[in-house]
Structure formats: C-alpha cells, structure tokens
Amino acid sequence: MNIIIVGCGKLGSVLANDLSSAGHNISVIDNNSECLNVLGSGFNGVKIKGIEYDNEILQEAGISTADVVLAVTRDENINITVSLIAKNIYKTPRIIARIVNPNRGYIYENLDIETVNPTLICSGILENKISDIKGVNHI
C-alpha cells in the first residue's frame, strides 16, 4: 500500500519504520528535519521536509496515489487540515488522524474524519491495570 505519514514524532517515526519493514511504500512528511533523521538508515521510504499541508509537499509525497493518509503530528490543527485536504481535494480512500487533545475530538467527529485517540487508549489501559492490582489485593 502507498501510505503517507504526516508528522514524524515518536508515533510517526515508529509507524514509519514498522510499516516500511512490513513492505509498504511510505512517505513521511515533517517540518523539522531533525525529526526525520530519527528514522535512521534502515528506513527505505521517502522523507520530505516541509509544511505538512502544503500542496506541493503533499504531491511530492504522492497524495494523488496514496491509499492511506495518517495525520499524526502533535498539532491538532495541522492534523485536521491535512485530513480535510486528503478527504475533500484528493479523495484519499482512507484517512486516519490522531487526536492530540481529547477535548477536541468533536471537531473530527463533526467533519467526519476517522481518528485514534492515543491519550484515551493509554489512560484506559492504565486504569485497567490499576483495577487488576486492586482485584488481586481483594483476594
């Protein structure tokens, strides 16, 4: 699959390395070249430095033939903007955005953008773990 990953922070870089090793064609976009360097020499996808929602940058990343766009920057507004461009202008088949601030989930919902919410997922797991400990203690 052709996958564009927007944002090369911790989440983006791990995703990029994993998906690339799994044999997908990956383009990673980030405005900070130091973040892109984190990917290391093992990464055999395309690295692009530039404004994440810039038309030329997105085209260079191959947005017109992309199967999936993953908007996982740390900036809510950039994630939304990239998702809207992919959805409305390039009709990308699958777009998933990362919710940075859980309180802002309604924006994505309202604009009909598929999301993951790492904060909620993580806090859910933590809560479960704690309740496990309690359970053990009770016995």
Added chain:
Amino acid sequence: MKSLIIGGGKVGYYLLKTLTERQYDVVLIERDRNTCTDIAQDIDSNIIYGDGTDIDVLKDAGIEEAEVVAAVTGSDEENLVICKIAKSIFNVSKTITRVNNPKNIAMFKALGVDKAVCSTEVIANLIEYEFDQENCKIIQTFERGSMILVEIKIDKDNEWNDNLIKDLDLPNECVLTSILRNEKVIYPRGNVRILENDNILVITSQVGLSELKKQSRKGGIGNARNKKRY
C-alpha cells in the same frame, strides 16, 4: 449584525477597533492573556481570553448569534479549522479568513471558506501590476488579480484625448466604468468625449491590462479608430 474575530494580532486589533468605531457588535477571541489585557486597555469592546478552536470559548463569545466569523490568526491551519468549526457546527453564514501564505488560498477555497484574504498577495499584485507609466494607476485587484481596476489619467498627448468613447479601440476584456472630471462623476456612454485631465476608471483583466500596456507603448494608451485609418 454580530461578528466574531479570532486572533488579536495586528489584523485582529485594527479590525476590532474599526468595527467597534463603526458601531458593530463585535467580539474578539485571543489566546494570549497579556495580549488580551493590552487590547482591553486600548479598546472598549468585548474581548475573550481563550482558544478560538475551543467550542466552549466560541459559545461564550456568542458564535451562535454571529453572522460573520473572521479568523485572522497568524497560523493558516488554525484559521482553517476555526472556519470549518464555524460552518459545520454553528452554521455561521459567512466565514472570512486571513491567509498568511498565498499558496494556501486555493486550498482554503476548495475546502469551503467563503472569503480568503491574503494581504501578501494583494500587495504583491499591486507591485506586479504597477504601471511604468505615471498616467496609469492600479486602484484595486479582485479575485486574486483576475479583475483589475485601473485609473488612467488623460494628458494632452494621450491618444484617447478629445475622442468619443465609441471611437476607442478597446481590448475585449476592458470596460470603462466612470470618468472623473473636475470632481464630478460622468457615466461613460458612447457619445461622451474624453477630455484632457480626465481620470478614467477602467475594469479590465490581466490580458486586457497587458494589451493596454502594449498599446500605450505604441504611443499613448489605446489607438483611437480614426488614427488607425492612416
């Protein structure tokens, strides 16, 4: 009519000031507390401290009654998100946004923002189309420079001088809109004679403008038909 301004930078500040002076019902949202205090000291108006992409802040500011939302922060992506929220959640009828990078104008329009204003591009266009000749002046550009309002000053040697409008050989994409003569406005009809010292306002396109330029290089603006016969 109630309007909402998001972003208290230079654009937001003067927008708030101007609209307040004109007695409009305006509210400004700014996310920097110090900036809010500074503006509040200068302008007697409604200023709300908060993030303009936060639904509760927007409700506080009265977005539900607002007819116009102007997003004028320095970040294009933030402006876009604000306009999308205003449109899709609150059904605001008019959204206006400041575009910092002219490259983003097309994207904003494609994504359904009603009006995208880019001062960078407006100024760039003004410079680009500024005539070399002193008798021509760009007054205003519309739709990213596809329509241009030009003022032409008629001096004694101008080819248009002492000609009837119907005898002028105008480019296709060019309309004379008015003539200013001794501080009076004359509506140009075919039988109006152009005189020295007239200021003529012309609406034209980029193509029309370059034709006007070409004609002027041949010796004056426009070749009156009677000249052509020679």
